[in-house]
Amino acid sequence: MCQLLGxxxxxxxxxxxxxxxxxxxxxxxxxxxxxFGIAFFEGKGVRLYHDDAPSASSPVADLIKTxxxxxxxxxxxxxxxxxxxxxxANTHPFMRELWGEYWVFAHNGNLRGFHPAVxxxxxxxxxxxxxxxxxxxxxxxxxxxxxxxxxxxLTAHINVLVKDIRNYGLFNFLMSNGDxxxxxxxxxxxxxxxxxxxxxxxLLDDDINIDFSAVTTPNDRVAVIATLPLxxxxxxxxxxxxxxxxFREGKVIYxxxxxxxxxxxxxxxxxxxxxxxxxxxxxxxxxx
Amino acid sequence: MCQLLGxxxxxxxxxxxxxxxxxxxxxxxxxxxxxFGIAFFEGKGVRLYHDDAPSASSPVADLIKTxxxxxxxxxxxxxxxxxxxxxxANTHPFMRELWGEYWVFAHNGNLRGFHPAVxxxxxxxxxxxxxxxxxxxxxxxxxxxxxxxxxxxLTAHINVLVKDIRNYGLFNFLMSNGDxxxxxxxxxxxxxxxxxxxxxxxLLDDDINIDFSAVTTPNDRVAVIATLPLxxxxxxxxxxxxxxxxFREGKVIYxxxxxxxxxxxxxxxxxxxxxxxxxxxxxxxxxx
Numbered sequence: 420m421c422q423l424l425g426x427x428x429x430x431x432x433x434x435x436x437x438x439x440x441x442x443x444x445x446x447x448x449x450x451x452x453x454x455f456g457i458a459f460f461e462g463k464g465v466r467l468y469h470d471d472a473p474s475a476s477s478p479v480a481d482l483i484k485t486x487x488x489x490x491x492x493x494x495x496x497x498x499x500x501x502x503x504x505x506x507x508a509n510t511h512p513f514m515r516e517l518w519g520e521y522w523v524f525a526h527n528g529n530l531r532g533f534h535p536a537v538x539x540x541x542x543x544x545x546x547x548x549x550x551x552x553x554x555x556x557x558x559x560x561x562x563x564x565x566x567x568x569x570x571x572x573l574t575a576h577i578n579v580l581v582k583d584i585r586n587y588g589l590f591n592f593l594m595s596n597g598d599x600x601x602x603x604x605x606x607x608x609x610x611x612x613x614x615x616x617x618x619x620x621x622l623l624d625d626d627i628n629i630d631f632s633a634v635t636t637p638n639d640r641v642a643v644i645a646t647l648p649l650x651x652x653x654x655x656x657x658x659x660x661x662x663x664x665x666f667r668e669g670k671v672i673y674x675x676x677x678x679x680x681x682x683x684x685x686x687x688x689x690x691x692x693x694x695x696x697x698x699x700x701x702x703x704x705x706x707x
Numbered sequence: 708m709c710q711l712l713g714x715x716x717x718x719x720x721x722x723x724x725x726x727x728x729x730x731x732x733x734x735x736x737x738x739x740x741x742x743f744g745i746a747f748f749e750g751k752g753v754r755l756y757h758d759d760a761p762s763a764s765s766p767v768a769d770l771i772k773t774x775x776x777x778x779x780x781x782x783x784x785x786x787x788x789x790x791x792x793x794x795x796a797n798t799h800p801f802m803r804e805l806w807g808e809y810w811v812f813a814h815n816g817n818l819r820g821f822h823p824a825v826x827x828x829x830x831x832x833x834x835x836x837x838x839x840x841x842x843x844x845x846x847x848x849x850x851x852x853x854x855x856x857x858x859x860x861l862t863a864h865i866n867v868l869v870k871d872i873r874n875y876g877l878f879n880f881l882m883s884n885g886d887x888x889x890x891x892x893x894x895x896x897x898x899x900x901x902x903x904x905x906x907x908x909x910l911l912d913d914d915i916n917i918d919f920s921a922v923t924t925p926n927d928r929v930a931v932i933a934t935l936p937l938x939x940x941x942x943x944x945x946x947x948x949x950x951x952x953x954f955r956e957g958k959v960i961y962x963x964x965x966x967x968x969x970x971x972x973x974x975x976x977x978x979x980x981x982x983x984x985x986x987x988x989x990x991x992x993x994x995x
Contacts, residue, residue, distance in 0.1 A: 463832050464795025467755055482770050507752025508809075515804060519830040521796075540828055542807040544751050 421511075421527040423608065424495040425593040425644035427600035429668035431489035432641050434459075436629050438483060440622040440649045442474040444497060453505050455480065457495040458512045458523040459488050460597035465521045466490075469510040491668075492595045496525035508545035512593075515541055517557050518567040520596045524553040527646060528589030528605060529695045552590070556580050570599070574673045577601060578663050585661060589695055593644060600666040602644050604658035607688035610644040611655045612669060620650040640669030647685060657682050709799075709815040711896065712783040713881040713932035715888035717956035719749075719777035720929050724917045726771060728910040728937045730762040732785060741793050743768065745783040746800045746811040747776050748885035753809045754778075757798040779956075780883045784813035796833035800881075803829055805845050806855040808884045812841040815934060816877030816893060817983050840878070844868050858887070862961045865889060866951050873949060877983055881932060888954040890932050892946035895976035898932040899943045900957060908938040928957030935973060945970050 424441045426434050442455070455474035459466040466488060470479040474497045496511035511525040526549035533548050540561045541554040559580055560573075567573065577594075581603050584590055591608055594601040602608055613620075615638070617631035635641075644666075648655040658664060660683060662676035683691070712729045714722050730743070743762035747754040754776060758767040762785045784799035799813040814837035821836050828849045829842035847868055848861075855861065865882075869891050872878055879896055882889040890896055901908075903926070905919035923929075932954075936943040946952060948971060950964035971979070 461795040464757070464798065466757055466795065469752070469754055478770060478774055482766060486766055507749040507754065510752065514802075516830060516832055519832055521832055542804060544804055544807055544809055 421496060421498045422646040423525055423527050423591060423593050423644070424493075424497075424646075424649075425595070425600055425602060426490070426493040426641065427595070427644075427666040427669055428491050428639070428641040429670075430636075430639050431461075431491055432639070433487040433489050434493045434495075435484055435487055436620070436622070436627070437643050437645070437649055438480075438495065439627060440624040441495060441497065441645065442477075442480050443624040444474075453498045454510055455495065455497040456510045456512050456525070457483060457493065458514065458525075459490040460492040460521075460523070460595065461488075461490055463520065463597060465514060465523060465597070467512070467514055467523075469507055471505050471507065471510070492523075492597050492600055494523050494525050494593045494595055494600075496527070506545060509547045509550070511549060513550050513553050515554070515557055517561060517596070518564075520567070520598075522553075522557060522594065522596050524549075524556075524592060524594045526552060527591040528692075530584065530587040530590065533584070533587040548587075549592075552584050552592075553594070555584070556594070570672075574599075574601075574665050578675055581663055582661075589692065591646070598667060599672075600642070600644070601663065602658065602666070603661075603663045605661065606683055606691050607646050607685065608644060608658040609646070609648050609655040610642055610658070610664070610666075611648075611650075611653055612640065612642045612671070613653075614640040614669065619652070621652045623649055623651050642666045642669045642671075709784060709786045710934040711813055711815050711879060711881050711932070712781075712934075712937075713883070713888055713890060714778070714781040714929065715883070715932075715954040715957055716779050716927070716929040717958075718924075718927050719779055720927070721775040721777050722747075722781045722783075722931075723772055723775055724908070724910070724915070725931050725933070725937050726768075726783065727915060728912040729783060729785065729933065730765075730768050731912040732762075741786045742798055743783065743785040744798045744800050744813070745771060745781065746802065746813075747778040748780040748809075748811070748883065749776075749778055751808065751885060753802060753811060753885070755800070755802055755811075757795055759793050759795065759798070780811075780885050780888055782811050782813050782881045782883055782888075784815070794833060797835045797838070799837060801838050801841050803842070803845055805849060805884070806852075808855070808886075810841075810845060810882065810884050812837075812844075812880060812882045814840060815879040816980075818872065818875040818878065821872070821875040836875075837880075840872050840880075841882070843872065844882070858960075862887075862953050866963055869951055870949075877980065879934070886955060887960075888930070888932070889951065890946065890954070891949075891951045893949065894971055894979050895934050895973065896932060896946040897934070897936050897943040898930055898946070898952070898954075899936075899938075899941055900928065900930045900959070901941075902928040902957070907940070909940045911937055911939050930954045930957045930959075
């Protein structure tokens with residue numbers, strides 16, 4: 420299974436601590452060794468780094484560590500390829516422009532028989548079901564709204580689109596326009612909101628800890644979203660099965676999940692991911 | 708004035724030699740110290756690196772040197788800001804998807820009073836005239852052709868669009884879809900096609916030389932395009948004023964320039980660039 424990492428904050432924050440634990444899963448503490456990608460919003464602009472080297476040993480990942488880029492919205496993806504080529508065009512996150520904003524999307528899952536019509540506004544470049552799903556979401560939004568609608572309308576509309584797409588299979592994803600961060604779980608996705616009073620956090624994947632109170636101000640609020648919790652001593656909130664959550668400025672501003680809420684335990688979630696053939700990560704083509 | 712660097716080849720080639728000379732103009736041998744960007748096509752995918760640090764000292768540029776990415780199409784841009792903010796959203800090259808392909812564009816120049824209508828398919832994210840011009844080209848292509856036309860039709864159509872846009876000012880640019888590389892000069896742009904028998908080249912901006920015969924095969928063909936020649940011992944071909952050239956597989960496949968051809972000498976070209984207010988590089992907003 421691939422893994423997702425996202426961050427949404429109310430002040431530009433560097434993701435190095437979380438990314439350090441996350442990247443080790445790309446070839447060291449776990450086996451997602453088939454490349455990675457990370458997108459940092461900086462104002463309306465995006466720094467987008469892709470690499471087909473394992474994130475644990477990638478020089479691009481080393482750069483991210485040393486450069487300490489500060490961003491209010493970050494989406495990262497590490498990949499375990501199971502079928503198809505590891506072409507750069509198939510590497511998450513994907514990026515497109517909509518309504519004069521960049522939108523970024525990364526997916527962990529596998530959609531079967533998902534063949535939306537060729538878009539008028541958005542067409543995939545690679546051959547993954549992930550990029551197809553992203554283009555389909557943007558296409559439907561653009562066809563419906565010539566300019567960006569208000570937040571409530573936009574969120575409700577995305578929720579309707581997501582409910583349709585998830586009928587095709589595993590659809591864990593992160594999507595951001597540099598302002599809002601959408602997170603949806605079919606199986607596993609967890610988040611934590613860090614805010615004052617800040618404490619210490621200890622990474623699960625490495626012998627590193629950090630005292631957030633030393634590197635934050637009392638007003639900072641940072642939401643970190645990850646497939647699996649990254650720290651051992653904090654309480655991560657799990658997304659329910661088929662829950663869509665939207666974050667802004669480090670805060671949950673919207674969530675919707677079928678009642679009664681169902682939560683997979685991690686073993687169950689990983690088992691489902693492994694059982695769907697593509698091991699829950701499709702960067703490969705989705706042939707009928 | 709900003710500077711442009713492009714490469715178009717018939718086999719994946721690393722641009723490190725040319726980039727090493729070019730990047731030194733970003734803060735060391737010349738004063739284009741306000742960030743840089745570089746895009747490498749890899750198949751249909753693109754690695755896109757932007758940085759607001761001067762290219763001469765940027766860790767992102769260091770990464771490019773050490774990583775030796777091989778690509779058939781590369782576009783790089785170093786920037787000297789003269790007005791407006793150096794926001795990441797205004798950093799060249801810009802990228803969009805058209806007909807299921809990524810297109811990449813970088814501009815050295817300044818367009819005055821250029822205000823195309825809001826696009827149906829493409830809208831700028833930043834506030835540069837450069838991104839406006841790029842979006843306008845793609846918008847007109849997409850409005851005219853639902854799918855990619857044949858090469859001749861496409862090239863002729865782009866030529867018509869370029870002839871219109873250059874009425875608004877300095878429009879030196881490079882644009883590629885990972886297959887073709889378009890280069891247009893209002894003032895200064897030079898290129899060289901390196902092919903067998905390969906010889907030695909000596910960088911103008913650094914004490915480096917390279918024997919291409921040791922790092923190539925007899926079938927390799929590499930076109931390098933740059934604002935100013937990068938080497939001292941090779942004969943660079945200058946683009947005429949208002950000449951559009953298209954390269955594929957390291958070869959010129961199309962060119963069009965008004966007759967009689969006019970060639971600016973470098974001093975003249977630099978003087979014109981300096982005299983247009985934005986010193987020939989607009990990464991700033993273009994207010995009426």
